[in-house]
Amino acid sequence: MQRVIIETKRLLLREMCLSDMEALSSILQDENVMYAYNGAFSDGETIDWMQKQLQRYKEYGFGLWGMFLKSTGEMIGQCGITMQEYKRTQIPEIGYLLARKYWHKGYATEAAAACREYGFNVLCFDALYSIIRDTNIASQNVALRNGMILTDTIIKHYRGVDMPHMVFCVRKDDAKSSSMETYKNTKETEVQPNPDMVFPVRDCETVTFVKPTVKNPNIIVGEFTYFSDTGFERHVLHHYDFNGDRLIIGKFCQIASGVTFIMNGANHQMNAVSTYPFYIMEGWPKTPPTAENLPLKGDTVVGNDVWIGQNATILPGVHIGDGAIIGLGSVVGHDIEPYTIVAGNPARVIRKRFDDELIGLLQALQWWNKSISEIQQLIPLLTDGDLMRVKKSIIKILEQNG
Numbered sequence: 001m002q003r004v005i006i007e008t009k010r011l012l013l014r015e016m017c018l019s020d021m022e023a024l025s026s027i028l029q030d031e032n033v034m035y036a037y038n039g040a041f042s043d044g045e046t047i048d049w050m051q052k053q054l055q056r057y058k059e060y061g062f063g064l065w066g067m068f069l070k071s072t073g074e075m076i077g078q079c080g081i082t083m084q085e086y087k088r089t090q091i092p093e094i095g096y097l098l099a100r101k102y103w104h105k106g107y108a109t110e111a112a113a114a115c116r117e118y119g120f121n122v123l124c125f126d127a128l129y130s131i132i133r134d135t136n137i138a139s140q141n142v143a144l145r146n147g148m149i150l151t152d153t154i155i156k157h158y159r160g161v162d163m164p165h166m167v168f169c170v171r172k173d174d175a176k177s178s179s180m181e182t183y184k185n186t187k188e189t190e191v192q193p194n195p196d197m198v199f200p201v202r203d204c205e206t207v208t209f210v211k212p213t214v215k216n217p218n219i220i221v222g223e224f225t226y227f228s229d230t231g232f233e234r235h236v237l238h239h240y241d242f243n244g245d246r247l248i249i250g251k252f253c254q255i256a257s258g259v260t261f262i263m264n265g266a267n268h269q270m271n272a273v274s275t276y277p278f279y280i281m282e283g284w285p286k287t288p289p290t291a292e293n294l295p296l297k298g299d300t301v302v303g304n305d306v307w308i309g310q311n312a313t314i315l316p317g318v319h320i321g322d323g324a325i326i327g328l329g330s331v332v333g334h335d336i337e338p339y340t341i342v343a344g345n346p347a348r349v350i351r352k353r354f355d356d357e358l359i360g361l362l363q364a365l366q367w368w369n370k371s372i373s374e375i376q377q378l379i380p381l382l383t384d385g386d387l388m389r390v391k392k393s394i395i396k397i398l399e400q401n402g
């Protein structure tokens with residue numbers, strides 16, 4: 001009987017043995033599962049992999065364990081903790097690998113969270129890591145759900161290939177607060193709105209709050225603004241430090257998938273006879289054009305409660321007012337007034353959403369700047385289609401607030 005290490009709601013993690021070879025082969029020899037490892041393993045590589053885990057159990061007392069469904073006993077993947085080389089030292093890494101038919105069911109997150117607790121409470125590590133190939137978005141999402149944050153990027157040399165990897169980390173002290181908060185929304189308990197959680201929609205890994213995922217200091221995003229995808233920063237293009245331009249987005253914005261923000265680095269010099277950027281190419285003079293010679297348009301600023309439809313593109317330097325709606329597929333090159341609907345390429349005003357009086361009242365109210373409990377109380381007003389009644393209520397609130 002092999003040693004059971006961890007039991008979760010649906011899974012058992014136990015040490016593997018040679019009788020698990022068949023199940024292990026079906027996972028490691030599936031090209032789809034192994035794309036992050038540069039392809040399926042051969043028989044020899046699969047045997048080596050098993051031997052390595054057996055050796056790890058003996059040497060450290062832990063390794064990658066087999067992940068078994070409690071309901072059927074089937075081995076559906078592996079998850080565990082292994083020591084990995086990072087900057088000339090050894091760090092404990094939570095790793096996971098799942099048979100393809102068990103993807104998107106939350107098993108990796110369930111097992112990884114249990115390994116995190118085991119790593120902190122039983123193995124007494126102060127920090128745990130996951131080192132994940134840059135192209136492996138699904139595993140990066142599991143790390144984020146596991147309360148980890150991106151701390152570094154490195155190149156790993158594996159199977160003869162240099163592969164960029166992202167280093168995610170969770171510290172024991174932080175895990176007690178923020179990461180547990182992040183993970184909390186998967187439990188059946190009543191949760192309060194929490195702007196620091198990455199995945200605000202239960203059991204959904206494709207809607208993310210932007211603020212807790214952004215690392216670039218030149219991207220400033222307000223609380224509760226969400227993106228209907230992961231990896232928001234990859235949708236901010238041509239954003240180079242040397243231009244110093246910032247993307248500033250307010251609170252409670254709704255950004256659909258495929259939206260891109262084009263920053264000033266996209267625009268080549270246009271006041272000379274050639275637009276070719278010689279200075280960025282190897283071997284050519286390295287002198288960049290001066291700022292005056294570049295068509296810099298400044299910061300891109302999006303207000304609060306702005307809804308940006310699917311695949312819209314926002315050009316450099318555009319300012320979008322509070323409550324605006326950007327139609328899907330629009331290309332926005334000019335500033336948009338508050339509470340205005342625009343669409344098309346180039347984006348044109350379709351109409352104002354409300355009359356000037358209500359727009360003025362909404363801008364005076366600034367509901368997005370109120371506390372969570374105040375906003376909770378305002379929700380009936382914010383979702384009321386009777387705009388005359390809404391006006392009267394806002395006037396009353398503003399009068400009460402002096």
Ligand SMILES: CC(C)(COP(=O)(O)OP(=O)(O)OC[C@H]1O[C@@H](n2cnc3c(N)ncnc32)[C@H](O)[C@@H]1OP(=O)(O)O)[C@@H](O)C(=O)NCCC(=O)NCCS
Binds near residue numbers: 326327330344
């Ligand atoms: C802009 C939008 C909200 C519609 O607003 P609306 O006020 O109901 O607009 P209408 O449907 O009445 O269209 C008004 C005009 O704008 C045009 N129009 C509307 N949306 C457009 C778009 N995305 N691109 C180009 N033209 C558009 C219509 O064809 C119509 O043109 P016409 O006056 O020549 O007939 C909607 O089209 C949209 O783009 N929604 C975003 C949906 C989305 O991306 N969701 C992702 C999940 S959050």
